Amino acid sequence: MGMHKTVRVAVPATTANMGPGFDCLGMALNLYNEIYMSISGDKLSIEVEGEGAMDISRDEQNIVYRAARRVYAELGQPVPGLTIKLVNKIPTSRGLGSSAAAIVGGLTAANRLTGERLSQERLLELATELEGHPDNVAPALLGGIVISVLQDSKVHYLRIDPPAGLNTVVAIPDFPLSTRAAREVLPQRVSLQEAVFNLSRAALLVGALCEKRLDLLQVAGQDVLHQPHRANLVPGMKEVMAAARQAGALNVTLSGAGPTVIALTCGAEEAVAASMQHSFKQAGVNCHTKVLIPTIDGAQIIWFN
Structure with missing residues (x-):
């Protein structure tokens, strides 16, 4: 043999x-x-x-x-x-x-x-x-x-x-978060208003990606179903998202169940990465950043x- x-x-x-x-x-x-x-x-x-x-x-x-x-x-x-x-x-x-x-x-x-x-x-x-x-x-x-x-x-x-020119910056905290734990904090019921908030944005997000309308990603990337409930599991999450937007990110979200925060970018990657790292550090979280395509x-x- x-x-x-x-x-x-x-x-x-x-x-x-x-x-x-x-x-x-x-x-x-x-x-x-x-x-x-x-x-x-x-x-x-x-x-x-x-x-x-x-x-x-x-x-x-x-x-x-x-x-x-x-x-x-x-x-x-x-x-x-x-x-x-x-x-x-x-x-x-x-x-x-x-x-x-x-x-x-x-x-x-x-x-x-x-x-x-x-x-x-x-x-x-x-x-x-x-x-x-x-x-x-x-x-x-x-x-x-x-x-x-x-x-x-x-x-x-x-x-x-993916639209040409779309990049991402990920800020990966040095602590794990189990998907199960991140799911347990989610409510089983949501209001009609919250449902409409998310589905209108999910529809816009898919359309924006298909039509390569990067300018729409900021509004299209918003969420009320899971991220607000997971904020307590990721110290500094809201501040990190705000800092990345300030530094020029098109949109910033949790990646999956977290704790990684991902920014969609088209330029300004280094500035976005530095701002996310700094913001996490202020919340007492060490993280490392990567530009991923x-x-x-x-x-x-x-x-x-």
Whole structure:
């Protein structure tokens, strides 16, 4: 027997919600987790480098492994031993889609190892099933900006290319925030007025992105459904958002469930980054900033040999 083939997959970070598009809008960013996967006898071996290396499990609980196992189950095949190496650049529990990247990466890698028998649509459904909602997994798999609607376990989606010239600045605090904790602070009921506030802005946001009307992003990016309730979980959030706008950001929101704050920009990135860092520091929070570019590519198979 010759050596088993190894597949190498890169999956982008994603930012969900983009303000008003709660649980339905997400965008891929050029920060990647890489997954190397090969079949190896009957033992599971997992190695992790980079972000999350201290806390990512290396046994059958590992999310990448669980996603791979789901592909084998779908194909009705026994799960072989797998050797998995993760090289992570996406910080964990920060609102940048690290779990979505792990799920999409595991599915994509295992699908390649088994002969690419599952369609992208099916992979998206499996990813959504594993993650619980499609807002991050859809752009992680498909790239670009994706609007997703989950109905009866089917994901109906529309993918759009990010407007040219649109950049982002992320301020990533050095503390984690679990998505579950960030969800628990949200009210189960909202007023009609709040519902209209968000849906009018979500509609305007999608239109503005399609028509490349960056001037509309400020108004279109507002939200009352989730951000105000999460402000207490992220010290300095409101001040950081105000500071970034002051420094020239087009729009500023929480990335996913937070605590990362993301500014959409078209120029002035350095000033926006400095203002966000300074503002977080005044609230007693250390953070690091990155300029990330929206990417049209989702999960990519880099090589298979």
